[in-house]
Amino acid sequence: MTMDTVHDLGNEITIKGIAAAPGIVFGPAYVYSRQAVRAQMKPILPSEIDSEIERLQAAVARSEKELQKIIAYAAEKLDEEHTKILEAQIMILGDAILMGAVERRIRAELTNAEFIVFDEISKYKRVMLSAADEYMHERAHDVDDVMNRIIRNIQDQKLVSRLEGEAIIVTETLSPADTVIFSRNRILGYATDTGGATSHAAILSRSLKIPAVVGLRSATKHVRAGDPIAMDGYSGLFIIRPSEETLETLRRKAERFREFEERLVAISTLNAETPDHRHLELSANIEFAEELEFAKAQGAAGIGLFRTESQLIGRNAYPPEEELFETYRTIADAIFPHSVIVRVFDVGGDKLAPGSFQENNPFLGWRGIRVLLDHPELFLTQLRAILRSSTRKNVRIMFPMVSTVEEIRAARAFVRQAMDELVARREAFDAGIKIGIMVETPAAVLSADRMATEVDFFSIGTNDLTQYIMAVDRDNTAVASLYQQFNPAVLRAIRMTIDAAHAHRKWVGMCGEMAGDPLATMLLLGMGLDEFSVIPSVLPEIKKIIRSVKYKDARKIADRVMLLADEHAIREMLAAVLRNQLPELPLES
Amino acid sequence: MITRTVTIVNRAGMHTRPAAALVKLAARFQAEFTIMKDGFEINGKSIIGVMTLAAEQGSTLDLRFDGPDEERAAAEVVALFERGFDEA
Numbered sequence: 222m223t224m225d226t227v228h229d230l231g232n233e234i235t236i237k238g239i240a241a242a243p244g245i246v247f248g249p250a251y252v253y254s255r256q257a258v259r260a261q262m263k264p265i266l267p268s269e270i271d272s273e274i275e276r277l278q279a280a281v282a283r284s285e286k287e288l289q290k291i292i293a294y295a296a297e298k299l300d301e302e303h304t305k306i307l308e309a310q311i312m313i314l315g316d317a318i319l320m321g322a323v324e325r326r327i328r329a330e331l332t333n334a335e336f337i338v339f340d341e342i343s344k345y346k347r348v349m350l351s352a353a354d355e356y357m358h359e360r361a362h363d364v365d366d367v368m369n370r371i372i373r374n375i376q377d378q379k380l381v382s383r384l385e386g387e388a389i390i391v392t393e394t395l396s397p398a399d400t401v402i403f404s405r406n407r408i409l410g411y412a413t414d415t416g417g418a419t420s421h422a423a424i425l426s427r428s429l430k431i432p433a434v435v436g437l438r439s440a441t442k443h444v445r446a447g448d449p450i451a452m453d454g455y456s457g458l459f460i461i462r463p464s465e466e467t468l469e470t471l472r473r474k475a476e477r478f479r480e481f482e483e484r485l486v487a488i489s490t491l492n493a494e495t496p497d498h499r500h501l502e503l504s505a506n507i508e509f510a511e512e513l514e515f516a517k518a519q520g521a522a523g524i525g526l527f528r529t530e531s532q533l534i535g536r537n538a539y540p541p542e543e544e545l546f547e548t549y550r551t552i553a554d555a556i557f558p559h560s561v562i563v564r565v566f567d568v569g570g571d572k573l574a575p576g577s578f579q580e581n582n583p584f585l586g587w588r589g590i591r592v593l594l595d596h597p598e599l600f601l602t603q604l605r606a607i608l609r610s611s612t613r614k615n616v617r618i619m620f621p622m623v624s625t626v627e628e629i630r631a632a633r634a635f636v637r638q639a640m641d642e643l644v645a646r647r648e649a650f651d652a653g654i655k656i657g658i659m660v661e662t663p664a665a666v667l668s669a670d671r672m673a674t675e676v677d678f679f680s681i682g683t684n685d686l687t688q689y690i691m692a693v694d695r696d697n698t699a700v701a702s703l704y705q706q707f708n709p710a711v712l713r714a715i716r717m718t719i720d721a722a723h724a725h726r727k728w729v730g731m732c733g734e735m736a737g738d739p740l741a742t743m744l745l746l747g748m749g750l751d752e753f754s755v756i757p758s759v760l761p762e763i764k765k766i767i768r769s770v771k772y773k774d775a776r777k778i779a780d781r782v783m784l785l786a787d788e789h790a791i792r793e794m795l796a797a798v799l800r801n802q803l804p805e806l807p808l809e810s
Numbered sequence: 811m812i813t814r815t816v817t818i819v820n821r822a823g824m825h826t827r828p829a830a831a832l833v834k835l836a837a838r839f840q841a842e843f844t845i846m847k848d849g850f851e852i853n854g855k856s857i858i859g860v861m862t863l864a865a866e867q868g869s870t871l872d873l874r875f876d877g878p879d880e881e882r883a884a885a886e887v888v889a890l891f892e893r894g895f896d897e898a
Contacts, residue, residue: 305826306826312857313857313861315857316857317855317856319856342858348862354864357862360861364858364861
């Protein structure tokens with residue numbers, strides 16, 4: 222579709238972004254800025270003093286809890302000096318002289334807490350920075366940390382308290398953690414300036430069933446707090462001050478989709494089986510244990526991808542084995558008798574040692590299994606935790622970003638070592654645990670027949686695979702149109718992978734976005750895919766398609782599609798087949 | 811009111827750990843405790859204040875104690891300095 226990104230019709234402004242999570246919502250804009258550890262000075266009323274001070278105290282208490290938690294995690298991993306620094310930060314939070322001065326100034330100057338905290342602590346910081354020695358400069362850094370922590374906690378509280386009403390969050394960027402925090406409030410939808418359909422925040426909002434439009438570029442510039450917004454998460458439209466006509470059109474569209482979705486829920490308890498009895502594994506991708514309940518309600522027969530990165534990122538220390546184990550066990554127990562595939566930490570090296578290491582080309586760099594093989598202690602800790610959670614034999618291990626057979630062998634050697642360590646500790650685990658890899662590099666596809674003999678299963682990661690095959694960064698808007706999941710090159714890679722796995726009697730699934738795209742379902746089914754792992758919100762829709770088409774017909778469809786030469790023609794054919802098979806499916810064109 | 815002058819004897823000087831030990835000790839007394847150095851006055855019961863003291867080995871500080879238990883406070887605080895905060 223070619224269309225100006227921003228469309229200004231008198232009072233109504235339409236901005237076209239990327240549809241990230243389905244649904245149509247109407248509500249006031251809540252403009253949220255994260256770059257906010259700058260504390261602005263704002264006057265308060267005398268009647269607001271007490272609640273302002275209560276918020277300060279709550280923020281200090283919250284900050285202390287955070288630091289205590291970091292120390293508890295860090296006890297074995299951090300050196301003594303680092304622990305001491307954190308303890309000193311806790312003492313600053315408990316500094317009665319400092320906090321007394323802050324409270325007095327809030328009362329006397331009728332000024333907001335975050336500004337007074339900033340101003341008061343900055344005084345000390347300036348003294349430290351004016352000293353000649355390096356040691357004092359480092360302490361100024363610690364003081365800065367603790368100040369930012371307090372201010373952030375004050376602001377988060379104000380945010381949450383202001384968010385009591387329903388609103389559409391409009392923000393420059395949204396982290397997965399923000400997404401979860403907001404979702405505890407009554408959030409109608411998310412709209413962000415940055416991001417793509419496959420950003421983690423987008424994936425998470427789909428999973429939480431909160432409509433989202435991302436990649437709007439200038440939404441935060443055009444919108445004012447409280448502006449009425451209509452947002453269409455099916456087509457990626459963000460409309461400021463919508464006209465009555467626009468509202469009416471969107472209401473009708475919303476109604477159409479709602480009726481269809483209600484019918485879908487009814488099939489959540491049925492099997493994912495074609496009319497000619499080919500049974501498919503239809504499972505869910507999740508990142509947080511909080512998503513489990515919803516995934517099960519949607520009819521997930523297993524977790525085909527549990528992303529573990531959020532257990533690692535944004536913390537000061539490696540997570541302890543116990544904590545990892547608790548999470549894996551919770552999921553394994555909840556999903557039993559079905560299985561969960563735990564993907565080991567899939568992060569870029571920069572996430573483990575921020576600032577210490579810069580890569581010109583991170584997508585071709587130190588990530589996935591490459592990082593873990595270089596961090597034996599972290600890798601072994603996670604493997605022990607996964608193994609301990611496998612006693613009911615429903616846990617599987619998956620390695621990301623594999624490009625050579627040697628990596629599989631090296632990773633498996635770590636699994637054996639982790640098993641030996643558990644044997645020595647007399648801990649139970651599933652000695653026959655299934656081990657698989659993500660197929661997401663062209664190297665893995667081209668040597669899939671070799672890799673198949675080294676593993677128990679494959680799961681195709683179409684997002685990265687498409688990027689690597691098309692040589693396109695999906696977040697680079699200049700070339701984003703070349704990110705073609707239905708390009709014949711990508712489809713051939715998928716078919717090769719499936720055929721190689723089946724030739725070695727291994728099963729093959731898909732956990733990339735494509736598995737959850739209704740347009741791709743019949744094609745993938747026809748190619749012989751054994752498992753579809755999708756975001757929970759689309760489970761019933763994919764199941765409905767699987768239940769509506771015979772496997773023998775799907776194979777014919779796949780064969781016909783593979784004869785086509787360009788993505789556009791392929792999409793057209795698949796859309797036509799789908800409309801023919803399931804006329805009631807409200808497809809986005 | 812009592813004043814005392816002390817010298818920093820431990821090798822690492824007045825870093826975070828001694829600062830914490832000093833503040834914890836001072837908090838046990840009612841007496842106000844002020845540290846003076848290079849024209850600055852710092853409340854000795856405030857960790858963030860004490861952290862701003864760039865006091866390396868060999869530097870001297872003036873201490874002031876003011877309150878009902880100032881004698882005991884002065885004796886124990888000075889002893890802590892003299893022991894080099896129990897560090898090397």
